[in-house]
Amino acid sequence: MSGTDYKFEGWLGLDKSSAEGNMVWGEFEPKTWEETDIDIKIECCGICGSDIHTLRSGWGPTQYPCCAGHEVVGTVVRAGTQVEGGIKVGDRVGVGAQSDCCRNRTDKECKICAEGKYNYCRVHHVGTYNGVYLNGGKSYGGYATYQRVPSFFAVKIPDEIPSSFAAPMLCAGVTTYAPLKFHGVGPGKRVGVIGLGGLGHFGVMWAKALGADHIICISRSSSKKEDALAMGATGFIATAEDPEWLAKNRSSLDVVLCTASSSDMPFNEYLSLLDLDGIFIQVGAPDEGLPQIQQYALIFNRIKLTGSLIGSPEDIRDMFRLAVEKKVEPWVKEISMKDANQAILDFEAGKPRYRYVLKNEDYTPVATKL
Numbered sequence: 001m002s003g004t005d006y007k008f009e010g011w012l013g014l015d016k017s018s019a020e021g022n023m024v025w026g027e028f029e030p031k032t033w034e035e036t037d038i039d040i041k042i043e044c045c046g047i048c049g050s051d052i053h054t055l056r057s058g059w060g061p062t063q064y065p066c067c068a069g070h071e072v073v074g075t076v077v078r079a080g081t082q083v084e085g086g087i088k089v090g091d092r093v094g095v096g097a098q099s100d101c102c103r104n105r106t107d108k109e110c111k112i113c114a115e116g117k118y119n120y121c122r123v124h125h126v127g128t129y130n131g132v133y134l135n136g137g138k139s140y141g142g143y144a145t146y147q148r149v150p151s152f153f154a155v156k157i158p159d160e161i162p163s164s165f166a167a168p169m170l171c172a173g174v175t176t177y178a179p180l181k182f183h184g185v186g187p188g189k190r191v192g193v194i195g196l197g198g199l200g201h202f203g204v205m206w207a208k209a210l211g212a213d214h215i216i217c218i219s220r221s222s223s224k225k226e227d228a229l230a231m232g233a234t235g236f237i238a239t240a241e242d243p244e245w246l247a248k249n250r251s252s253l254d255v256v257l258c259t260a261s262s263s264d265m266p267f268n269e270y271l272s273l274l275d276l277d278g279i280f281i282q283v284g285a286p287d288e289g290l291p292q293i294q295q296y297a298l299i300f301n302r303i304k305l306t307g308s309l310i311g312s313p314e315d316i317r318d319m320f321r322l323a324v325e326k327k328v329e330p331w332v333k334e335i336s337m338k339d340a341n342q343a344i345l346d347f348e349a350g351k352p353r354y355r356y357v358l359k360n361e362d363y364t365p366v367a368t369k370l
């Protein structure tokens, strides 16, 4: 057993149908305790597109039972004797999509971890759910009451950021912040963001916070145009409504971030939005993969086609600093944890404007005895 006086319970996906609103509430066994671990009493957890891909085994077979959720915020209720980063009981912390990796501690040398690029660890990357810790325990996510994680991957949340704002930053936020920052988005850069969902809305807001003054949102319809402009976009392209969209916007951008979660998209036309030496960053991860790529935009405009995977704990801390400094506020809707199945259905129907955050209603920051 977990050796605690609280229960690890959550919404468990038992098979692919869990992505159709069939998760079941139940108990799970967290990883075996190590002194570098913390237990978190969960206050809230965002719903990310990746949760749905995983629940429906869209990226390959999921190891059910799976408790999804990797935008977790809560209070530390137990801290081991060897926790890192000065984390202590009572701290408000967040956990994103990664909750451990080799960190160059195994007998296999990991140059990537030695350089602190933990999110790209090739030896043993542990996803916050559907993963296996170095000690063999399974990882369970944040659609739950409690979570046990290695302390290194928990990040303290600045007092200025409310929990339901911090939650979606932990995955959607850092996944868009890290590549925009890495590729030099700032004043003078012309930026495009494809897909205005959880990730995309952060993409627009980070581009603005980083100082870009030309930010174009690219969506299929114009239904989100007003929202995009309110977030900081300076222009909007509705590809399904304007047959001339490419002719009007060809070679007009320096950096394009694609967050689309399905593959039915004019990908080669998107590449043609970039100017000479432009950078196309794919972060959306459709189950079906990307459409076939043609060479023309790559050759004629010397485009760089790249991707990006979440962010390291340090990236998350940097992002929080920018969010505080520039007062970046995500558009979230809080939903009771009880209604997680309905929230998944609504997410799949494209209803979020722009992130759902599941909230444990009976949450109090102190550990409660059962």
Ligand SMILES: NC(=O)c1ccc[n+]([C@@H]2O[C@H](COP(=O)([O-])OP(=O)(O)OC[C@H]3O[C@@H](n4cnc5c(N)ncnc54)[C@H](O)[C@@H]3O)[C@@H](O)[C@H]2O)c1
Pocket: 047, 048, 049, 050, 051, 053, 171, 172, 175, 194, 195, 196, 197, 198, 199, 200, 219, 220, 259, 260, 261, 262, 263, 264, 265, 282, 283, 284, 285, 286, 308, 309, 310, 350, 352, 354
């Ligand atoms: N690279 C990473 O590290 C990383 C991290 C988190 C999420 N993701 C992936 O990013 C994607 C987006 O996640 P999200 O949580 O923002 O989901 P979301 O549903 O909130 O947003 C996706 C948006 O893309 C739009 N969209 C979907 N298909 C499209 C298409 N073919 N053309 C244009 N627009 C399209 C949707 O309408 C929606 O607005 C998912 O595939 C998710 O798995 C990747």
Ligand SMILES: [Zn+2]
Pocket: 048, 049, 050, 051, 070, 097, 171, 172
């Ligand atoms: Zn995610």
